[in-house]
Amino acid sequence: MTDGRAEALQRLDVLVGEWTLEVRSTDDRPEPGPAARSRFEWALDRQFLLQRTEVPDSDVPDSLAIIGTESADGSYTQHYFDSRGVARLYAMTFDGRVWTLRRESPDFAPLDFHQRFTGAIGDDGDTVSGTWETRRDGADWQHDFALDYRRIA
Numbered sequence: 001m002t003d004g005r006a007e008a009l010q011r012l013d014v015l016v017g018e019w020t021l022e023v024r025s026t027d028d029r030p031e032p033g034p035a036a037r038s039r040f041e042w043a044l045d046r047q048f049l050l051q052r053t054e055v056p057d058s059d060v061p062d063s064l065a066i067i068g069t070e071s072a073d074g075s076y077t078q079h080y081f082d083s084r085g086v087a088r089l090y091a092m093t094f095d096g097r098v099w100t101l102r103r104e105s106p107d108f109a110p111l112d113f114h115q116r117f118t119g120a121i122g123d124d125g126d127t128v129s130g131t132w133e134t135r136r137d138g139a140d141w142q143h144d145f146a147l148d149y150r151r152i153a
Contacts, residue, residue, distance in 0.1 A: 024146035
């Protein structure tokens with residue numbers, strides 16, 4: 001493994017652990033969603049970071065994401081799978097403080113809409129405040145929902 005790739009993977013250490021996830025109340029969603037649990041853990045000799053998320057709401061899918069990098073430039077790829085049978089591929093960046101996910105090209109499924117997530121790691125390293133947005137071709141980005149992560153272990 002090149003030093004740049006090793007450094008890129010090492011930056012992800014801040015995410016390792018167990019977290020609660022909660023959809024934050026906003027003007028368009030006055031009530032917070034049910035708290036979910038997400039666990040990040042290393043797999044395959046620290047070559048990939050797994051994220052497993054379970055949501056106690058039958059309308060929201062459980063998911064598994066696999067994060068890896070092939071380059072030394074700090075870019076990552078997140079492979080996303082959920083309990084609906086959805087599979088998606090996100091371009092990801094993470095500099096240790098800001099985490100982004102973007103889906104703007106067809107992958108395993110047609111691209112009906114674009115998606116992006118931007119999350120900021122809190123100063124304590126135990127929180128992530130993020131926002132998901134969507135965009136139809138040619139339109140502006142629209143707020144989808146705000147999502148907070150809080151480390152519990």
